[in-house]
Amino acid sequence: MMEAFNRCLASPVHDSRLLGFSGLLSARGHCGVGFIRSAQPARFTSKSSIPTCRTLRCSPSAIPFDVSPPPIEEDPIADLSHFGRLRVTGEDRVQFLHNQSTAKFDDLTEGEGCDTVLVTATARTIDIAHAWVMKNAVLLFLSPSTSKSITEMLNKYIFYADKVEIHDITKQTYFFTLMGPKSSTVMEMLDLGDLVGQPYGTHRHYSVNGTPVTIGVGSILFKDGFSFMLSSASARSVWRSLLSHGAIPMGINAWERLRVLQGRPAPGRELTKDYNVLEAGLSMAVSVDKGCYKGQETISRLITYDGVKQRLWGIRLSGQAEPGSSIMQDGNKVGVLSSYSIGRKDGDHVGLAYVKRRINSAEVEVGDVKGTLVDAPFLSYSNLGEGKSIAS
Missing domain, CATH: 3.30.1360 (Gyrase A; domain 2)
Structure with missing residues (x-):
């Protein structure tokens, strides 16, 4: 047994x-x-x-x-x-995280929380974190593969006068x-x-x-x-x-x-340096009015000039498919499959895929496998305005 x-x-x-x-x-x-x-x-x-x-x-x-x-x-x-847990302490912890991620931390008080995205200077995605604001610390929950690299990245942005410390408490x-x-x-x-x-x-x-x-x-x-x-x-x-x-x-x-069924993007799959935070469907974790922060200039330009050309979709598949495979429509490549999984039943096949924002219909192909694009429950494109969906 x-x-x-x-x-x-x-x-x-x-x-x-x-x-x-x-x-x-x-x-x-x-x-x-x-x-x-x-x-x-x-x-x-x-x-x-x-x-x-x-x-x-x-x-x-x-x-x-x-x-x-x-x-x-x-x-x-x-x-x-196995998920990472970072404890950020020090008098400047809230302002530090406000400047280093996409959420508006200075609006939060003790006992509140939010999602926030760690991005590069050009708004490329690293990870989405869940944060708890406590009396003497902010706790970040991170994906399993990013805890070490994010700790190193955040420590690089702590300057001499900053009163901030990063503690990895995952093992404790x-x-x-x-x-x-x-x-x-x-x-x-x-x-x-x-x-x-x-x-x-x-x-x-x-x-x-x-x-x-x-x-x-x-x-x-x-x-x-x-x-x-x-x-x-x-x-x-x-x-x-x-x-x-x-x-x-x-x-x-x-x-x-x-x-995959819910559509939460993961590092190494949907969250990579190939995609920005708006393409990844993480608008709900992005503040557009909090002032300067890492990646803010790029995000502002993308919104102002409608610069997001692709977005993340859920996809229902007729069979198994390999992540990394091209998404095709009418003989043209329109995207790439980023994740694949069996669905709720063994005969169901689902995935996540980055696809151009404007395509002819929801029907696509992944090799010999037929696919239908669907909205994923976790994702949000509230900052993209018109043109976020498939053309009718």
Whole structure:
């Protein structure tokens, strides 16, 4: 049984840390998260004025990690501990991030959050980060492959007089995301209902059995759902409590399938130096009125002169296709496939593709495979105005 469970968790990533909490449990011989017999039920205690939460009584669960996304009407939970987490401290931290990324940080106050994009000086994409503004720090959640390079990049822009420090806390913390429309019900059952209905990025601090846990609104792929950042001391009990209240665990491969279905761009796929932040569909994370910041001049010109010539689409495919393949229409190349995945069912095929903004129709070809371009839920082109869609 253990051998079958390990096959189910199979991932191209072999680093035990990158497998996250679920991989750690598997490596230590646990057959499913629910069989962590040493874990105590999580007792959530607010660090604000909210009353102490009840003790959670958790029963063992033998639900394995699936390689396909659970139905989104369920409550998938993903261990994203392999994602990077940077803690930015110092008196100048907010202004520093305001200048180094696309979001308007100086409008945010303690307990709020946002998405922001790290770009080059010419607005080419590096990564989209989720940020939590705390009392003494700003926390950035980054894609797994960019944490080191972004840390190095940000440190290069800290000048002698700047009171800013960058700390990589990825190895000291865990990170879970709870998704789905029923996630609010799970939060209510955990006596964490004070977060339900709060704006995206809102986060609050709690204590579980005496150890700190920070929970925020939003789940990386969705504006709804919830994110949990916690220490190793509380990770097991919190994970087990979430499972016992109906959350369904999702493995890394399944999360990647859901990423493509949702349309969230990823570094090395959609976020590269070949594409700018507006082409990548990240307008919702770009401020156009906050003054000077890295990449701002290029972004302003692109908007003013309608300079965005291509955009990112979801694509439904009739069969398998290789990322990097050309997207063709009427014998002409109109784009390139950046990501491919099996869809919700094994017979479904989906992808993400950069395609020219103005083409004749949504019907395209990828080699011998037929494709239909569709809007991806995660993406936004609010800054592009007219001409963002396929010509009728």
